[in-house]
Amino acid sequence: MYTAILVLTAMAVAIGLLLAVASQYLKSPPDETAEAIEQVLPGTNCGQCGLPGCSVGARAAADGEIPVDFCPPGGRAVAEEIARITGRPMAPASDDGIRRVARVTREDLCTGCLKCIKACPTDAVIGAPKQIHGVLPEACSGCEACIEVCATGAIEMVPEPITLANWRWPRPMEENDRAA
Amino acid sequence: MLLSKPRLIRGGVRTETHKQPTAACPLEPLHPPGPLYVSLSQHIGAPALPAVRPGDTVAKGQRLGTPEQGLSAAVHAPTSGRVAAITRHPAPHPSGLAVTTVVLEPDGEERWADERPEPLTEEAERLEPATISHRAAEAGIVGMGGAAFPAAVKLNSPRPVDTLILNGGECEPYLTCDDRLMRERAAGIVDGGRLMARALGARRTAIGVEDNKPEAIHALRQAAASLGGAEVVPVPSLWPQGSEKHLIYTLTGREVPAGALAADIGVVAHNVGTAYAVHRAVRQGRPLISRPVTIGGGAVATPTNLEAPLGTPFRTLLHQAGGLRETPARVLAGGPMMGPIVPLEAALAKGTNGVIALTRSEIREAEGRPCIRCGRCVDACPMGLMPFEIANRAAAGDIDGAAASGLMDCLTCGSCAYVCPSARPLVQLFHYARGQRAERAAAKERTELQRRMAEQRAERQRREQERKKAAAAARRRQRAAHAQGGAEQAQGGAEAEPQDTGAEGSPPDAAPSGEETVS
Numbered sequence: 001m002y003t004a005i006l007v008l009t010a011m012a013v014a015i016g017l018l019l020a021v022a023s024q025y026l027k028s029p030p031d032e033t034a035e036a037i038e039q040v041l042p043g044t045n046c047g048q049c050g051l052p053g054c055s056v057g058a059r060a061a062a063d064g065e066i067p068v069d070f071c072p073p074g075g076r077a078v079a080e081e082i083a084r085i086t087g088r089p090m091a092p093a094s095d096d097g098i099r100r101v102a103r104v105t106r107e108d109l110c111t112g113c114l115k116c117i118k119a120c121p122t123d124a125v126i127g128a129p130k131q132i133h134g135v136l137p138e139a140c141s142g143c144e145a146c147i148e149v150c151a152t153g154a155i156e157m158v159p160e161p162i163t164l165a166n167w168r169w170p171r172p173m174e175e176n177d178r179a180a
Numbered sequence: 181m182l183l184s185k186p187r188l189i190r191g192g193v194r195t196e197t198h199k200q201p202t203a204a205c206p207l208e209p210l211h212p213p214g215p216l217y218v219s220l221s222q223h224i225g226a227p228a229l230p231a232v233r234p235g236d237t238v239a240k241g242q243r244l245g246t247p248e249q250g251l252s253a254a255v256h257a258p259t260s261g262r263v264a265a266i267t268r269h270p271a272p273h274p275s276g277l278a279v280t281t282v283v284l285e286p287d288g289e290e291r292w293a294d295e296r297p298e299p300l301t302e303e304a305e306r307l308e309p310a311t312i313s314h315r316a317a318e319a320g321i322v323g324m325g326g327a328a329f330p331a332a333v334k335l336n337s338p339r340p341v342d343t344l345i346l347n348g349g350e351c352e353p354y355l356t357c358d359d360r361l362m363r364e365r366a367a368g369i370v371d372g373g374r375l376m377a378r379a380l381g382a383r384r385t386a387i388g389v390e391d392n393k394p395e396a397i398h399a400l401r402q403a404a405a406s407l408g409g410a411e412v413v414p415v416p417s418l419w420p421q422g423s424e425k426h427l428i429y430t431l432t433g434r435e436v437p438a439g440a441l442a443a444d445i446g447v448v449a450h451n452v453g454t455a456y457a458v459h460r461a462v463r464q465g466r467p468l469i470s471r472p473v474t475i476g477g478g479a480v481a482t483p484t485n486l487e488a489p490l491g492t493p494f495r496t497l498l499h500q501a502g503g504l505r506e507t508p509a510r511v512l513a514g515g516p517m518m519g520p521i522v523p524l525e526a527a528l529a530k531g532t533n534g535v536i537a538l539t540r541s542e543i544r545e546a547e548g549r550p551c552i553r554c555g556r557c558v559d560a561c562p563m564g565l566m567p568f569e570i571a572n573r574a575a576a577g578d579i580d581g582a583a584a585s586g587l588m589d590c591l592t593c594g595s596c597a598y599v600c601p602s603a604r605p606l607v608q609l610f611h612y613a614r615g616q617r618a619e620r621a622a623a624k625e626r627t628e629l630q631r632r633m634a635e636q637r638a639e640r641q642r643r644e645q646e647r648k649k650a651a652a653a654a655r656r657r658q659r660a661a662h663a664q665g666g667a668e669q670a671q672g673g674a675e676a677e678p679q680d681t682g683a684e685g686s687p688p689d690a691a692p693s694g695e696e697t698v699s
Contacts, residue, residue, distance in 0.1 A: 042627050044634040073630070077623030122633040141630045164221060166622065167275040168615030172608035174548030174575065 033085060034062035040081040041071055044121040046143030048072045062086065073141035075099060099160045101140040102147060107132050109154035116146035116155060137161060186388075187433055189426045191562040192418045193595045195353050195517070197392065198476070201483040202356045207364060207472050209487050210500055216258055216284045216491030217269045217527040218244055223322040224329045225251030227280055236263045239293035241467050244282045247317070253330045253530075254320035256467040257284060258489030260291040272494075272513040272529050274520035274611075281527075284491065297465035304374040304409075312379040312462060319461035320530075321468045325358075325422070325451030326514055328531030331458065334450065335379040337443045344382040345431055345449040346373050348389035348396060349415065349422025352515025355534045357472035358452055360485045362389065362396035365456055366403035372455030374409040375462050380448055385410040387452065388427045392417040419517060420562055420593040424449045438589050453533075468530060475501035479508035479537035488528055494535050495524045508537035516542075517594045549602040557596035557606065563589050567596035571606045574613035579620070582613045 038058035045053040049070045051060060060066045061082055068088055069079035076097065083090045102124070104110050112130040117123075124140040127133030135146070137160050147155050160166070221227035228245025232238055238257040245255035264285045268278035297318060300307060317332035325347055346369065350358040362369060369387070377385045387404075389397050391414040404410045415421055415430050425436045427449060434445045442449055453472065460466040469490055476483040481502030488497060494511065498504055512519035513532045528535075557567040565586040573581040590610050597606040 040627070041631075042634065043631040074627060075623055077620050078627060080620075121637065122630045123637050124630075124633070138626055139630060139633055162275075162277065164271065164273060164275065164277055164279060166619075167277055168619050169274070169608065169611035171575075171612045172548065172605035174604065175550065177548075 031059060031062055034059045036085045037061050037082055040074070040078055040085070042073050042078070042122075042141055044073070044141050044143065046073060046121055046141055046145065048143050064088065073143060100142050100157045101137045101160050102135045102142070102144065102155050103137070103158045104133055104135060104154050105156045105158065106152075106154040109152040111152060111154075113151065115149040115151065119145040119149045121145060186413060186415050186430045188416060189418065189421065189430060189562055190564060191560050191595060192420060192426075193560055193598050194417075195419050195598065197417075198353045199356050199359070199392070202354070202474050202476050202485055203359060205356070205360070205484045207357065207360045207485050207487045209470075210489065210492065210497075211259070211286075211288075211290070212489070212492050212496045212500075213286065213288070214493070214496060215264060216261075216286065216489060217493060218255060218258065218282045218284055218491035219269065219271055219527065219529055220245040220255055220280045220282065221271065222255065222328060222490070222529040222531065223253040224327065225253065228252055228255045230266050230280070230282065232263050232266075232282065234263050234265050237261070238263060238284065239291050241296060241469060242293045244284075247320075251330060251333065253322050254318065254467070255282075255490075256320055256469050257293075258469040258491055259284070259286045260289050261286040270523045270526045272520070272522045272526040272532055274522075276523050276526070282491075297461075299465045300462050304371070304378045307375070307378060307462070309379045309381065312375050312458070315461045316379075316458050319457065319467040321454060321457045321461060322530045323451055324453035324457060324471060324530060324533070326518070326531050326533055328529070331450065331454050334443075334448055335376060337380060337448060339443045340446060341380045341382050341443060341448050342384065342446045343432060343448075344373065344377045344380055344385045345427060345447060346385065346387040346410070346452050346455050347422055347424065347427055347449050348387055348393070348400070348452045349427055350393070351390055351417065351419045351422040352517055352519070352534070354476040354536050355474045355515050356476075357474040357485050357533055359393045359396050361456060361472050362393070362452055363399045366396075366399035367407065368456045368459040369452050370400065370403040370407045370410050371463065372457070372459030374407065375458050376448075376450060376455060377409065382448070386431045387412045388415045388421075388431050389413070390415055390417040390421060419595060419598075420591060423562065423591055423593060425591075426562055438586075471528070471530060471532070473497065473528060473532060474534040474536075476534060477508065477512075477536040478539040478542050479504050479506050481505045490528055490530060492528045493524070494522065494526055494528070497528065497535050498524070498537060504537060506539060509540040509543050510538055512536045512538065517598070518592065544603060547603050548605050551602055551604060554601060556599045556601065560595040560599045562593060562595060563591060565590060567606050567610075568604075570613070571604060571609040574609040577616075579613055579616045582610075583617060587613055587617070 038055050041054040041058060043054050049057050051057045057070060061070060068082040068086060068090060071078050079090060110132045112127060112132060114129055116133060117125045117127060121143060122139050122141050124136050125133050125146055226248035228247055231243045231246045240257055240260045242257045243254055244257050247254050262285045264283045266282050269281035270276050271279045313332045313335040316335055321331040322328045323331060348358060348362050373385045387400055387410050397412055397414055400412045404412055413431055420426060424442055428442055428447050429435055432447060436442050436445060457468050470487050472485060472487050474485050475497050480498060484501045486500060510521050511524060513522040514534050516536060551568050561567055570582050570585045570587050573585060587610060592607050592610055594607050600606060
């Protein structure tokens with residue numbers, strides 16, 4: 001019996017050492033690019049890019065499988081950061097640049113069921129049971145998770161409301177622009 | 181140290197002043213019969229919070245808006261009357277966006293509030309510095325030269341300040357309301373300057389006035405001679421001499437470093453109108469509820485100067501100046517060099533020093549022809565920048581490049597656009613680039629916020645999960661104990677196990693319940 005114990009212990013120690021050494025020398029190099037990209041992503045795992053979560057998206061972007069502007073809630077700012085990190089060029093903006101946020105547009109339809117509050121990855125929906133809910137526009141990532149779960153269609157995506165704080169001067173027109 | 185001889189600034193432009201039509205018009209008090217639209221965001225910073233409700237009867241000088249936390253300013257009722265509504269009304273802002281506004285229907289009685297701050301008549305040197313800045317905050321005073329920065333914040337400078345500068349430059353064409361104020365109420369301005377100097381601990385006070393206003397200089401010198409405490413210095417008439425940085429340089433020889441504040445070099449500058457408002461707040465306990473304003477421009481029948489209650493719609497102000505002679509090509513809040521184009525519905529705010537209705541012949545439609553590299557904008561720039569370079573980068577969407585070329589040092593004074601032979605919309609391009617820069621910063625901040633909220637939510641869900649697990653475990657133990665107890669009783673055992681399950685583990689209700697609440 002002692003022989004068996006000794007043999008098995010020796011085997012365990014030997015294999016353990018082997019594995020420890022192997023993990024030290026054979027481990028896959030950490031993907032620094034992917035980590036850097038994950039840092040600039042919103043981290044809400046909203047799934048709007050079609051991939052399961054931000055870290056998967058970051059890896060795909062680092063490998064060049066998806067364009068730098070793959071993250072819809074991140075918008076142009078995040079796309080520019082990713083372009084800087086990966087060194088890949090920015091594609092011309094495909095959308096109108098207007099951020100869209102969820103909003104309880106049909107307050108008469110909202111039953112106060114709390115479903116949207118539970119679904120929101122950033123806690124942007126506020127409210128209490130059987131009270132009309134509201135959405136904080138600055139916290140809304142635009143993932144539409146709340147719209148999917150809303151049973152009455154009370155929530156819609158709307159352009160972010162313009163206030164004195166987020167209004168920006170438009171680009172002035174010049175003769176060159178008109179010719180183009 | 182103040183220089184004996186004012187220094188000339190670099191660049192700048194000599195504009196046609198257009199001040200003759202109104203320079204001889206005294207400040208006329210105005211009591212408009214119609215409703216006043218008193219905005220709750222007339223200042224830089226957070227809007228004030230409404231302190232009244234629709235239907236309330238308010239007295240003159242009563243608080244309509246309480247300052248929000250942080251940078252903000254109080255708003256008071258310009259006259260007595262009834263609050264007809266609290267609604268959204270266009271602001272005198274380039275966006276023309278509607279902001280929260282108290283609509284006040286005057287009752288014509290001009291009845292003052294019973295509880296007003298005591299008028300303080302002591303010498304400025306006998307008053308506590310904190311009392312003066314507190315009064316300025318209480319009265320809702322903001323910079324009246326146009327910037328509308330809360331004055332009390334500037335009077336509470338954490339850095340040592342040795343020099344106070346009162347800005348009587350008024351270098352914008354058409355505007356003469358500061359000129360009139362200096363001529364008519366010089367003593368109040370000098371006293372206000374002494375109070376401000378006391379609040380700041382400044383040893384010297386200099387009032388800089390452009391040399392095209394000899395009457396104002398004379399009146400201020402007389403007042404300063406009898407009250408003491410201020411030196412009146414004529415400065416060259418040149419745009420943008422009234423810029424804070426340039427007036428400081430002219431009067432002290434000190435330059436405000438890029439990205440720094442005037443207080444960093446021991447100087448604080450205030451508009452003469454702000455000094456007068458501080459004088460009134462301390463000496464009369466009067467909040468900021470009216471201001472001098474020039475109604476001018478070629479489209480106005482009889483240009484004039486008014487002391488109008490805040491919230492008077494521009495349409496009413498223009499009507500008071502004889503109405504419009506012709507349809508104006510554009511109406512500006514402030515002067516033609518920097519004033520934004522505003523809708524006629526917008527109302528007088530604390531920072532509005534003029535309402536200028538310009539005819540087609542007085543404006544230049546910006547055709548924006550290509551840059552010919554003549555370099556005139558470089559000669560004209562008072563900040564020593566290369567405006568064409570910043571504009572080219574901004575137009576190409578290279579916001580970082582524009583910032584590297586000095587975008588953030590630009591005053592947006594418009595000297596470059598004034599001299600540009602191609603009539604390029606230079607200042608608009610600078611504004612656009614700054615907006616894009618601000619937008620990027622805001623987007624980054626928003627992403628940060630959302631990331632933080634998502635992490636906090638995940639953390640909360642993890643805790644909830646653990647609590648549920650613990651609760652389930654506790655329930656299992658309880659059931660097990662029950663079953664055991666039942667079995668022993670069935671066996672007829674005399675010594676039953678003590679029922680200690682309640683003390684074991686934490687029952688679900690004992691967990692902190694604060695996390696249950698919906699954010």
